[in-house]
Ligand SMILES: Nc1nc2c(ncn2[C@@H]2O[C@H](COP(=O)(O)OP(=O)(O)OP(=O)(O)O)[C@@H](O)[C@H]2O)c(=O)[nH]1
């Protein structure tokens with residue numbers, strides 16, 4: 377009789393499969409940093425203890441400061457907003473030396489919290505940013521947290537820190553994982569009668585190793601084998617749900633749905649990239665700054681973000697998964713056409729979508745045309 381007995385090698389590989397893969401380790405890392413825990417990031421020659429300023433508590437800040445000289449790492453955009461560069465802002469992460477005692481309120485103000493009093497704390501540019509610094513900033517952006525990180529070099533204390541159960545990773549692996557386009561798995565699909573059309577279906581896609589979800593909404597019965605009318609829409613809670621007059625999102629969403637229903641149907645890709653990818657909390661901070669006179673792009677920069685932090689590759693991936701190859705794209709944003717085309721979707725036609733202009737969003741739309749390349753009517 378042939379009895380299967382796993383060899384020691386099989387047993388080892390079976391057990392190894394239970395352990396976290398790199399993408400899963402990054403997911404754990406993001407979870408820990410969001411909780412306000414610190415984590416250890418290794419690069420060429422060093423180990424850095426990193427924590428996001430926005431999520432730090434007084435107690436953990438004090439514990440980090442006791443370990444050694446702490447530095448803050450921000451983006452070039454934020455460093456420029458702090459007045460550290462007169463010319464163009466450097467790209468990527470920038471190290472800042474903290475001079476003297478630094479409280480949590482000081483760090484929050486340096487990070488760009490526009491809702492708290494400005495700080496008297498003095499900062500000066502530090503040495504060149506390392507991979508660990510870049511990784512910590514990318515992680516914060518990926519969780520829609522202000523890109524500002526407290527860092528302590530761990531060269532001396534590494535064995536002591538190893539006892540604490542903090543997540544540790546190679547910075548290079550974090551950077552590579554965050555740059556990769558994650559898989560999109562369709563987890564559910566059901567019919568949904570809507571005001572614009574009795575026939576419609578909602579597909580829910582979940583993104584590998586993160587809590588992100590995107591939706592594809594079929595309006596009517598589009599023939600997916602022919603060029604499909606598609607709207608690649610980014611979530612806007614204030615516009616889509618509240619009917620905000622500060623942007624054109626709500627009217628664009630409803631206008632696209634109506635046009636699809638009036639024609640041969642279509643697909644709305646509703647990507648959860650609130651606030652051009654900076655999240656609702658930061659979008660509201662940006663609105664606060666806009667009340668003080670900044671435009672939509674300047675406000676993003678002031679908070680340390682780029683003009684547009686969205687990754688439209690998810691849109692292309694979802695279209696491929698649905699078997700859609702050719703589209704008529706309803707948009708005024710050439711960047712959307714470029715990314716979809718670069719990822720194997722043929723945009724056979726651009727359908728302009730100029731609706732919802734109000735006195736309140738005149739400056740917003742003019743700024744998008746002037747600075748972000750949006751096409752005018
Ligand atoms: N950061 C930031 N985001 C904003 C602001 N106003 C609107 N948004 C967001 O901007 C995004 C607009 O999305 P879309 O309408 O899909 O994109 P678009 O780039 O305008 O392109 P088209 O509408 O297709 O021409 C949404 O995620 C909104 O939440 C703002 O002042 N600041």
Ligand SMILES: [Zn+2]
Nearest residue numbers: 612615623625
């Ligand atoms: Zn909006």
